Amino acid sequence: MNRALTVDDLVFAGIALASGLLAAFLLRMLLRWLGKHADRTRWSGDDLIVDVLRTVVPWAAFVGGAASAGAALPLTKAVQHTVNQCLTVLLIFVVTLAAARGIAGVMRSVTQSRPGVAGSATIFVNITRILVLAIGFLVVLQTLGISIAPLLTALGVGGLAVALALQDTLANLFAGIHILASKTVQPGDYIRLASGEEGYVEDINWRQTTVRALSNNLIVIPNGELAKTNMTNFMRPEQELTILLQVGVAYDSDLDHVERVTNEVIAEVMTEVEGALPDHEPIIRFHTFGDSRIGFTVILGVGEFSDQYRIKHEFIKRLHRRYRKEGISIPAPARTVAIQQGAFSIPQQRVHEEADGVTSVRLD
Numbered sequence: 001m002n003r004a005l006t007v008d009d010l011v012f013a014g015i016a017l018a019s020g021l022l023a024a025f026l027l028r029m030l031l032r033w034l035g036k037h038a039d040r041t042r043w044s045g046d047d048l049i050v051d052v053l054r055t056v057v058p059w060a061a062f063v064g065g066a067a068s069a070g071a072a073l074p075l076t077k078a079v080q081h082t083v084n085q086c087l088t089v090l091l092i093f094v095v096t097l098a099a100a101r102g103i104a105g106v107m108r109s110v111t112q113s114r115p116g117v118a119g120s121a122t123i124f125v126n127i128t129r130i131l132v133l134a135i136g137f138l139v140v141l142q143t144l145g146i147s148i149a150p151l152l153t154a155l156g157v158g159g160l161a162v163a164l165a166l167q168d169t170l171a172n173l174f175a176g177i178h179i180l181a182s183k184t185v186q187p188g189d190y191i192r193l194a195s196g197e198e199g200y201v202e203d204i205n206w207r208q209t210t211v212r213a214l215s216n217n218l219i220v221i222p223n224g225e226l227a228k229t230n231m232t233n234f235m236r237p238e239q240e241l242t243i244l245l246q247v248g249v250a251y252d253s254d255l256d257h258v259e260r261v262t263n264e265v266i267a268e269v270m271t272e273v274e275g276a277l278p279d280h281e282p283i284i285r286f287h288t289f290g291d292s293r294i295g296f297t298v299i300l301g302v303g304e305f306s307d308q309y310r311i312k313h314e315f316i317k318r319l320h321r322r323y324r325k326e327g328i329s330i331p332a333p334a335r336t337v338a339i340q341q342g343a344f345s346i347p348q349q350r351v352h353e354e355a356d357g358v359t360s361v362r363l364d
Contacts, residue, residue, distance in 0.1 A: 013069040020065010024058035031057065052102040059094040063087045089140050096136025100129045126206055172207045175223035180204060185226070185233060190305040194230035197221065214306065234305040240277060243300050243308045245315065248293030250329045255294070259284050261326050262298060262319065269300070269315045275307025276300070292333050 031054040038047045070083045104125045179185050185201055191211065192198035199213035209226050211219040234241060249258050266282040280301030288295035300315065302308045323330060 010073075012072040016068035016072055017065050020062045020068070023061040023065065027061055028054065028058045048102060048105045051105070052098045055098040055101070056095055060091065063091045085144065088143055092136060092140050092143060096133060096139075099136070100132040103132055104129045172223040175227040176204050176206060176209070179209070179223060179227060184236070185209070185231070186235075189233050189235040191234070192232045193221070193226075239304050241302060241305065241308075242280075243302055243312070245298045245300065245312065246295060247298055247319070248290060248295045248330060249323075250292075250331045251294060253294070253328055255286065257326070258296075258328055261322055261328065265315065265319045265322050266298065266300065269311060269318060273311050273314045275303045276311050277303060291335075292331050 031050055035047070035050045035054065038050045041047075067084065067087050070080060070087075075083065107125050107128050185191060185204070187201050187203055189201045190199065191201060197211065197213075197219050199211040199219060202210040202212050202218070204210075204223070207223065209221045209223055211221060213219055247262070249255075262284055263282040266284075270276045270280050270282075271278050283299035284296055285299075286294060286296040298315075300308075300311055302311055320330075
């Protein structure tokens with residue numbers, strides 16, 4: 001201490017510290033008011049800016065007041081240097097946290113606003129946040145006078161050993177980055193794997209991909225396994241898709257009449273059922289002379305994958321009701337079976353296979 005501590009020194013230091021605290025409080029209230037106005041705007045960037053400033057500015061005011069209070073006191077150079085270093089480290093720590101939050105928010109906003117990028121890029125956000133925090137940590141070490149060159153060398157050597165020990169984890173990490181960068185799968189897509197799992201992609205993070213099945217259960221798939229398996233994405237290249245339904249009518253049916261009635265039912269379903277495509281052109285294709293019926297395919301257009309169940313449900317009900325009204329029959333498969341056992345002969349039998357799996361046998 002260069003001179004004795006006086007009451008005036010304490011008063012000036014107290015005023016400086018109190019001024020810093022008051023400024024921090026007033027600035028925080030001001031930024032909170034600005035945040036409410038930013039919420040009313042359509043641009044999300046102002047919300048992010050206010051959120052970052054709300055973290056940095058009050059702490060900067062407090063650090064400034066504390067530094068002024070320290071300068072008002074008759075401290076030795078060593079103590080003054082230590083106080084300044086502590087305040088600098090505190091400010092760097094706050095700025096680093098705010099920068100990590102701000103840059104991660106920018107990354108999230110960019111990825112959500114662009115359909116060609118991940119709709120929910122948790123993996124990119126996490127990697128960006130870790131990089132910013134690591135840079136801030138190195139700046140703190142440099143501020144404290146600690147050389148970071150040996151640390152970087154040690155990290156390089158140790159990183160090789162860690163990479164060998166965490167091969168599966170790193171494989172999942174880079175597989176997740178590859179999946180997002182290649183745009184083959186994005187959060188919100190409906191996918192089906194070769195192993196049978198299917199559902200909506202909820203999130204792709206640094207280790208795994210979370211898929212929500214139609215039963216509302218979550219399926220967790222490692223990114224490495226997802227990158228290696230065969231997969232069908234029902235949302236790419238576009239969300240709308242077509243579904244095929246197989247129908248059959250009796251041989252004595254008037255096929256022109258069948259086609260006309262079926263087209264009317266298709267147009268009705270496409271117009272009235274939610275999730276259908278009203279502009280979809282009705283398509284019917286006869287293709288098979290079956291054992292007991294003439295088979296044809298009906299092609300329907302749906303807005304997205306999960307809509308097909310509701311559309312199939314309504315189409316089958318309405319088509320069945322309309323066929324009964326028009327006298328068009330959908331025959332059950334019939335087989336003629338002759339059985340001989342030694343010298344005893346059993347008469348021919350008519351075997352009818354019903355739709356519900358029950359088989360009825362009639363002796364001729």
